[in-house]
Amino acid sequence: MRTRSWVAVCVLAGGLAFFLSGTVQAQTIKIGINAELTGDIPKVGEGTKYAAQMWLDDVRAAGGLAVKGKKYPVELILEDNESKAESAVKAATKMITEDGVLVMVGPQASKQAVPAGGIANNYKTPMITPWSTNPDSTKNRPYVFRACFLDPFQGPVLANFITSEFKFKKAAVLYDVASDYPKGLAEFFKKAWEGLHGPGSVVAYESFTTKDTDFSSQLTKIKNSGAQVLFTPQYYNEVALIVQQAHQLGWKNPIVGSDSWGSAETVKLCGKDCYGLFFSTHYAAAGATGATKAFIDRYKAKYGYVPDDVAALTWDAMHLVQKAIQDTGGLTGDLKKDRENVRAAMGRIKKFKGITGEMTFSGGGDPSKCAVIVRISDKGQFEFYKSACP
Amino acid sequence: MAGNLWKPYSRVPLLGWFFGALVAVTLERLAGAPLAQFLGLQKIPVLFGFSDMLKTPVSIPNVLLYLLAVYVVPAAAVTRLGASPANGIAAALYRFPMAVTAAVHLALLYAVLHVWAGASDYRVLVLRLTLIAVMLTLSLNVINGYMGEFSCSHPGFMALGAYCASVLTIGLFVDAELFGAASLSPALGRFLFPVALVLGGLLASFGGLFVAIPSFRTRGDYLAIISLAFLFIVKSLIENLEFVRGPRGLSGQPDWADLPTVFLWTVLCVWSVNNFVRSTIGKALNAVRDNEMAADAMTVDTRKTKIAAFLFGAFWAGVAGGLFAHVMRYVNPGNFGIQNLAEVLAMVYFGGLNSVYGSIVGAVSISLLGEALRPLEIFKWIIIPLLLILVMIFRPTGLIAFRDLDVASLLKPKANPGEGG
Structure with a gap:
């Protein structure tokens, strides 16, 4: 009896397998999403996932991705990299060698994007990281691109803005020495500022370590240094603490920040203290027009909150990918050739109108694009103030 | 019934199991792809089909069928039929010196892993990281399991080894902007790579002294805090060292930590x-x-013992760190933090304290489980800790704790049924 039932199970399973194998699909375009869904920065992964899914919905609604008159179905291969470098590498290897993705989007944070970029480059697979600002992600890697501007650009933009807007000559910097993004940006800002106003014009250059919450000693030093403006390229949780503590200590001058301020949480945590302050970023949600507004409204309606810069940059990255695939002039079906063609097409993209600004790739993997200076309005919204182009 | 099925297998020597596994993985290389296609799977299920099954539950029966047809049935058949020849060969081998016998077994084990991993680069990567996890777990078990101190400094040791080896290989063999032109030819690098790893291990050992010396006076919680402080010191040190590029991390390590290298070091x-x-x-x-006092009274030199254990454990953590840096080809001080510590500790306590077997089982199972369950995203972080809790409830010292790994008895032919038990 026992044997017979086993045989029956096997036959059934085999039959089911045969049935399933009958549904052979047409060539599918697979796009890998390597996102930080769990770990330290799950909000970043969530924004990535949502923006990518919105793009997929559009493509599905259009009946597939049209490449040279032919419509291809699109599949997203979503992998969680746990905000860990080794998992990002594993996920990248898996989607490139196993799933056979044409292009990989992500990882977002530099800690993951730098090693994953190495993998993509080794396997000659185009990769675009929407958010990573570390120069190493794309350096000497013809197959790796990014959708955001770099810190060596953002630093001078802010230095120029403060100089022309307030006519200040003495600046102070407060940054996290243990985190690569603030540290790099602080250095670039200092260099640019001293280039404009001569050595010694950054009168206070103070640092702290990730997860510090008391900045009073640094801020007292900054206040006593005679600085006219404070630049702090920190993330939203620290921004709130720094700004509030500075005001408690009697600091009345402007405080200026960078694109890491561009999270909905900044104003929520900081409150009125942050009203009227400026920072540079990729896009301004309040007062946005055209495609940017359409994206924000749709995202808000679907997921219930205003998208932050990660989601907007991911959205642009997905469209860059789409444009590059469409520019190849037809897919050959040979993954190796197609990847090469997509890479070449992406490197040729000129004047791409993204929701975070116009992008042009000239040679390397870094786009030249404009930064936006945003003012936090008296209602706590991020208002477009000025744009600064290279 | 199960007992009857199992009985013939109780007298299969290790050699026989390796033969069976080798046949199964070779079969997969030869016939895996057509079989997978026949079963409606797009490709060979790469990591025992976990990600396929979790992403598309419909394919579960097909994946199981594949696993049965490719791994279980051939391996079981070959192992059973080959039991007596395997015993014969094992007995013949056993007459040689132990080194020869062990080398033959290891060569066979490597062949199995090589053929299995050869099917996909993803398998190679997972295998290399798993082997590195085995090294780390073992080195931590020396301190936390065998010596019973709760040391939290392991990622720190690993970071020291990783950075030391990376600085050496990048500085000497790779033309990085950081350190100027490469002074030695890359051809030489492969031979000097072990030297870089050993130096990394020695630097980690030196770091180990900073935990070992306080351990003369403190134990338990206090030592745990000191060792945790050491971890933070190392991390801050690297973050503030500009010549290793601080928090930006160091990239561009040569790709020398391939599977044979990692296997040999493991x-x-x-x-x-x-x-x-x-x-x-x-x-x-x-x-x-x-009991430290009793040990001291019984002429055990406790200081020497502690120093030896810390230096030895830190050395292997450093070597593992160096290999890790060269597998990833990028290191960042953020890689060596609390999360990393929690993972290694979980592997040690899951596998079992005071046991080499346990460390291997713990490292392999947590690494593979972590990789296999990744499609579950956030639920993975519920399932794995839950497993850990269950293990702690039912086996408070870990799965396979307090067991010696006796190589001689492991490699012995099993002629008499029932002897193994």
């Missing part, structure tokens, strides 16, 4: 740790763990 690590803990000093470690 074997060396298992061998030396196993000998270390079975030696007199290994027994002294246990004595220090159980």
Whole structure:
């Protein structure tokens, strides 16, 4: 009896397998999403996932991705990299060698994007990281691109803005020495500022370590240094603490920040203290027009909150990918050739109108694009103030 | 029924199992792809089909069928039919010196892994990281398991080894902007890579002194805090060292940590740790763990013992760190933090304290489980800790705790049924 039932199970399973194998699909375009869904920065992964899914919905609604008159179905291969470098590498290897993705989007944070970029480059697979600002992600890697501007650009933009807007000559910097993004940006800002106003014009250059919450000693030093403006390229949780503590200590001058301020949480945590302050970023949600507004409204309606810069940059990255695939002039079906063609097409993209600004790739993997200076309005919204182009 | 099925297998020597596995993986290489296609799978299920099954539950029966047809049935058949020849060969091998017997077994094990991993680069990567996890777990087990101190400094040791080896290989063999032109030819690098790893291990050992010396006076929670402080010191140090590029991380390590290299280092690590803990000093470690005062009274030099254990554990953590840096080809101080510590600790306590077997089982199962369950995203972080809790409830010292790895009895032919038990 026992044997017979086993045989029956096997036959059934085999039959089911045969049935399933009958549904052979047409060539599918697979796009890998390597996102930080769990770990330290799950909000970043969530924004990535949502923006990518919105793009997929559009493509599905259009009946597939049209490449040279032919419509291809699109599949997203979503992998969680746990905000860990080794998992990002594993996920990248898996989607490139196993799933056979044409292009990989992500990882977002530099800690993951730098090693994953190495993998993509080794396997000659185009990769675009929407958010990573570390120069190493794309350096000497013809197959790796990014959708955001770099810190060596953002630093001078802010230095120029403060100089022309307030006519200040003495600046102070407060940054996290243990985190690569603030540290790099602080250095670039200092260099640019001293280039404009001569050595010694950054009168206070103070640092702290990730997860510090008391900045009073640094801020007292900054206040006593005679600085006219404070630049702090920190993330939203620290921004709130720094700004509030500075005001408690009697600091009345402007405080200026960078694109890491561009999270909905900044104003929520900081409150009125942050009203009227400026920072540079990729896009301004309040007062946005055209495609940017359409994206924000749709995202808000679907997921219930205003998208932050990660989601907007991911959205642009997905469209860059789409444009590059469409520019190849037809897919050959040979993954190796197609990847090469997509890479070449992406490197040729000129004047791409993204929701975070116009992008042009000239040679390397870094786009030249404009930064936006945003003012936090008296209602706590991020208002477009000025744009600064290279 | 199950007993009857199992009975013939109880007298299969290790050699027989390796033969069976080798046949199964070779079969997969030869016939895996067509079989997978026949079963409606797009490709060979790469990591025992976990990600396929979790992403598309419909394919579960097909994946199971594939696993049965490719791994289980052939391996079981070959192992069973080949039991007596395998016993014969094992008996013949057993007459040679132990080194030869062990080398033959290891060569066979490597062949199995090589053929299995050859099917996909993803398998190679997972395997290399798993082997590195085995080294780390073993080295931590020396301190936390055998000596019974709760040390939290392991990622720090690993970071020291990783950075030391990376600086050496990048500086000497790779033309990085950082350190100027490469001074030695890359051809030489492969031979000097082990030297870089060993130097990394020695630097980690030196770091180990900073935890070992306080351990003369403190134990338990206090030492745990000191070792945690050491971890933060190392991390801050690297973050503030500009010549290794601080928090930006160091990239561009040459790709020298391939599968054979990692396998060889892992074997060396298992061998030396196993000998270390079975030696007199290994027994002294246990004595220090159980009762330091009594051990001291019984002429155990507790200071020497502690220093030896810390230096030895830190050395292998450093070597593992160096290999890790060269597998990833990028290191960042953020890689060596609390999360990393939690993972290694979980592997040690899951697998079992005071046991080489346990460390291997713990490292392999947590690594593979972590990789296999990744499609579940956030639920993975519920399932794995839950498993850990269950293990702690039912086996408070870990799955396979307090067991010696006796290589000789492992490699012995099993002629008499029932002897193994």
